[in-house]
């Protein structure tokens with residue numbers, strides 16, 4: 180087994196020409212091609228300045244190992260994932276660094292079902308890469324490359340079939356779209372226009388330097404969206420991340436909601452229509468999700484943190500809805516992956532069917548206050564520290580799916596989780612008031628510090 184790691188939580192990521200170089204991308208392409216073994220693969224990229232460069236490098240590697248490449252050009256990650264399944268490809272490769280700043284890029288591998296490859300499959304690719312197990316094709320068995328245009332429109336048309344188009348059109352919603360100067364601008368504007376919405380766009384011109392805002396849709400990056408919605412009296416605002424698999428919304432007053440609030444809106448309506456349905460979410464999700472699933476009598480299934488894990492769990496238990504607090508919603512009837520445009524259509528559908536503005540749909544939810552903290556801890560001590568914390572709290576209402584999560588009787592909760600990428604423990608606390616949430620972070624931070632002194 181290799182000690183080195185190529186893949187992080189969501190594919191390979193790195194600084195362009197520093198951590199992620201063209202030579203490396205060719206070799207990664209060769210490793211992916213060897214892993215699939217002379218199959219048909221779809222390749223596309225987001226709007227980063229290095230998208231074409233890394234697509235061509237990866238394509239070279241795939242062709243050298245005998246894979247036929249279908250090149251879709253620029254597309255959101257969920258559009259490429261949908262096309263892999265729709266065109267019965269054996270898999271795909273997406274060149275994107277998702278929400279990272281413009282100087283980054285990355286490589287994600289997609290399996291034939293449209294879901295990112297599992298960590299086991301990534302390890303196989305890593306082993307091929309590091310142990311020089313690449314199998315080149317002979318000169319007369321090289322892969323071919325051709326263009327596959329039109330996938331973004333196929334994706335838009337597919338999303339429309341999952342909502343009540345007539346009902347949405349009746350409402351003449353005015354929506355402001357902040358596309359982060361990336362690929363969300365290729366699909367969300369036509370989708371919403373075809374659904375009968377009036378749209379106003381900001382940062383919708385494709386520009387890989389991302390001049391409008393950073394591609395992470397965090398509230399501090401969305402002030403323009405918020406003020407535009409307010410100024411023009413729109414019904415809703417939506418902002419995507421760099422590859423448009425995540426979406427964050429504002430209501431008609433410009434108030435920005437973190438993803439757990441919109442996910443809870445979707446869960447409620449989904450459970451009203453699908454009694455007892457399974458809802459999949461990582462253990463880092465807010466208690467709001469648990470409360471909503473309990474209130475509308477669904478079955479909540481917790482997973483480890485990470486979008487691939489949510490997708491795979493949805494498949495395993497045949498769940499039709501999943502979500503993350505960061506604005507990633509997985510709608511199984513369309514595809515079991517995070518999908519920003521599908522989420523936007525779902526919310527418009529809910530606003531149309533309930534005849535309620537987003538502010539009202541969110542206002543009826545219980546409110547929680549969230550506090551976060553982190554404590555430094557060397558990588559080799561994480562496991563023993565986690566074990567000690569577990570021993571201290573094992574009598575309480577806990578989950579050990581990923582780190583340790585404790586739910587208290589007053590509806591407050593804390594998740595203590597070793598970071599997969601940094602030498603820290605992360606603490607996420609929530610409670611009905613800020614003071615309690617803060618106190619939980621303080622209490623468990625000092626417990627962690629005490630444990631660290633003894634190990």
Ligand code: MG
Pocket residue numbers: 277278420421422423424425
């Ligand atoms: Mg993303």
